Amino acid sequence: MARNKIALIGAGQIGGTLAHLAGLKELGDIVLFDIVDGVPQGKALDLAESSPVEGFDAKLAGASSYEAIAGADVVIVTAGVPRKPGMSRDDLLGINLKVMEAVGAGIKQHAPDAFVICITNPLDAMVWALQKFSGLPASKVVGMAGVLDSARFRYFLAEALGVSVRDVHAMTLGGHGDDMVPLVRHSTVGGVPLPDLVTMGWLTQEKLDAIVERTRKGGGEIVALLKTGSAFYAPASSAIAMAESYLKDQKRILPCAAYLTGQYGVDGTYVGVPCLIGANGVEKIVEVAFNDAEKAMFAKSLASVNGLIDACKQIQPALA
Ligand code: APR
Numbered sequence: 183m184a185r186n187k188i189a190l191i192g193a194g195q196i197g198g199t200l201a202h203l204a205g206l207k208e209l210g211d212i213v214l215f216d217i218v219d220g221v222p223q224g225k226a227l228d229l230a231e232s233s234p235v236e237g238f239d240a241k242l243a244g245a246s247s248y249e250a251i252a253g254a255d256v257v258i259v260t261a262g263v264p265r266k267p268g269m270s271r272d273d274l275l276g277i278n279l280k281v282m283e284a285v286g287a288g289i290k291q292h293a294p295d296a297f298v299i300c301i302t303n304p305l306d307a308m309v310w311a312l313q314k315f316s317g318l319p320a321s322k323v324v325g326m327a328g329v330l331d332s333a334r335f336r337y338f339l340a341e342a343l344g345v346s347v348r349d350v351h352a353m354t355l356g357g358h359g360d361d362m363v364p365l366v367r368h369s370t371v372g373g374v375p376l377p378d379l380v381t382m383g384w385l386t387q388e389k390l391d392a393i394v395e396r397t398r399k400g401g402g403e404i405v406a407l408l409k410t411g412s413a414f415y416a417p418a419s420s421a422i423a424m425a426e427s428y429l430k431d432q433k434r435i436l437p438c439a440a441y442l443t444g445q446y447g448v449d450g451t452y453v454g455v456p457c458l459i460g461a462n463g464v465e466k467i468v469e470v471a472f473n474d475a476e477k478a479m480f481a482k483s484l485a486s487v488n489g490l491i492d493a494c495k496q497i498q499p500a501l502a
Contacts, residue, residue: 185210185211185240185241186209186210186211186255186256186429187210187211187212187213187253187254187255187256188204188209188210188211188212188213188254188255188256188257188258188425189212189213189215189250189251189254189256189257189258189293189296190204190212190213190214190215190257190258190260191215191216191251191257191258191259191260191261191285191288191289192215192216192259192260192261192262192302193214193215193216193218193221193222193225193244194216194221194260194264194414195264195411195414196260196301196414196417196418196421197214197216197222197225197258197260198214198225198229199414199415199418200258200260200418200421200422201214201225201226201229201242202229202232202418203418203419203422204240204422204425205229205232205233205236205238205240205242206236206238207238207422207426208238208239208240209240209256209422209425209426209429210240210255210256210429211240211241211242211243212226212229212240212241212242212243213226213242213243213244213245213250213251213254214226214242214243214244214245215244215245215246215247215248215250215251215288216244216246216261217246217261219246221244222244222245222246223243223244223245223246224244225244226242226243226244227242227244229242230242248288248291248292249292251288251289251292251293252292252293253292253293253295254292254293254296255295255296255297255429256296256297256298256299256425256428256429257289257293257296257297257298257299258298258299258301258421258425259282259285259298259299259300259301259302259312260301260302261281261284261285261302262274262277262278262281262282262302262303262308263277263278264303264411264412265303265401265402265405265411265412266405266409266410266411267405267406267409269405270359270360271303271304271305271358271359271401272304272359272490274302274303274304275304275307275490275493275494275497276497278302278303278304278308279307279308279311279494279497279498281302282300282302282308282311282312282315283311283315283498285312285315285316286311286312286313286314286315286316286317287315287316289312289316289318290315290316290317290318294316294317294318296318296322297322297324297425297428297463298312298313298316298318298322298323298324299324299325299326299421299424299425300312300323300324300325300326300439301325301326301417301421303358303412304358304359304490305325305326305327305357305358305439306325306327306357306358306359306439306451306452306453306454306487306490306491307452307487307490307491307493307494308325309323309324309325309439309452310441310451310452310491310494311494311498311501313441313452314501315501319463320440320441320443320464321441321462321463321464321465322463322464323441324424324438324439324440324457324459324463324464325358325438325439325440325452325454326417326420326421326424326438326439327357327358327362327437327438327439327454328353328354328355328358328436328437328438328439328454328455328456329420329421329423329424329436329437329438330413330416330417330420331354331358331362331364331397331400331437331454332352332353332354332364332437333416333419333420334354334396334397334400334416335352335354335364335369335393335394335397336350336351336352338393338396338397339352339369339371339376339393340371342385342389342393343371343379343384343385345371345372349371349372350369350370350371351369351370351371352364352365352369352370353365353368353369353437353456353470354397354437354454355437355453355454355455355456355470355480355483356453356454356479356480356483356484356487357439357453357454357483357484357486357487358439358454359483359486359487360398360399360402361398361479361482361483361486362397362398362454362483363454363476363479363480363483364394364397364398365470365476366390366394367473367476368470371384376390400413401413423436424436424438424459427459427460428459428460428461428463431460431461432459432460433458433459433460433465434458434459435456435457435458435459435468436456436457436459437454437455437456437457438454438455438457438459438464439452439453439454440452440453440454440455440457440464440467441464442455442467445467445469446469446480448484451484451487451488451491452487453483453484453487455467455468455469455470456468456470
């Protein structure tokens with residue numbers, strides 16, 4: 183059986199890390215595409231030269247032409263610009279919308295059967311625009327945010343409680359902005375919901391509130407430290423988990439920015455919800471029952487996403 187093919191649009195910090203992880207996990211052959219000539223080629227060669235040491239078999243190629251992504255099974259998009267200190271994800275909208283137009287056209291022409299994962303920010307609006315520009319079915323175009331935001335939430339909880347990250351399950355839904363919705367009631371440590379851990383005295387309510395707040399601002403914390411760009415290791419790991427679930431038909435339930443058609447009372451917008459990812463892409467959207475407070479947080483986050491989508495429509499009327 184031929185190997186799967188993974189195309190990475192954008193060969194920057196996240197793109198390079200994606201290629202490294204996809205190689206180490208032997209997910210398939212890898213093509214790195216970028217508009218800066220030499221960078222995708224150089225990274226592909228460098229990574230290929232690591233393969234004998236690591237012991238993985240994968241063809242790695244760099245490209246500056248979209249023809250190279252032809253027949254890709256998975257396309258992961260990081261093309262665009264990242265945040266600098268003082269910028270919000272939303273500040274990237276104008277520049278990255280134009281990038282999505284070019285990328286969407288390239289995917290439409292050369293990889294129309296792929297499962298497409300968008301990482302470019304502002305995430306929910308960019309994945310919405312990418313689906314429109316590419317014309318691919320909405321079930322095959324998803325955004326990576328929830329796995330990352332939930333991983334941050336899980337890590338902070340594990341660190342605070344002194345337990346293995348493996349035993350912490352957490353879910354963060356809504357848009358990928360500072361008003362995202364970390365779901366405290368639906369997150370567990372060793373199977374015990376977080377509110378029960380507070381009652382048991384494992385965690386104070388103040389500490390839990392601080393962790394929720396740190397999760398919401400997790401991306402900004404990294405930007406402030408790095409000063410020259412934004413997070414790339416954890417975002418790459420998160421997108422690879424989604425790609426692997428698709429390629430291996432694992433049917434994992436992962437929080438992803440997915441196109442809603444009535445679920446959660448939302449129609450025609452991308453926002454973060456738990457999705458079952460299998461060989462057909464987004465095979466099912468899980469509708470979590472919210473209480474009033476969660477409903478209000480989700481509505482606020484959704485309003486921010488809709489604001490960004492409206493801004494896209496203003497800039498590019500063809501999207502309206
Ligand atoms: N087509 C292809 N590649 C492009 C295009 C384009 N039209 N425009 C820019 N790029 C490339 C850049 O040349 C660069 O190599 O996208 C790459 C982006 O890489 P980085 O600047 O290192 O950014 P990165 O940290 O990888 O983040 C990429 O993901 O998390 C988001 O906010 C982040 O939007 C940003 C994206």
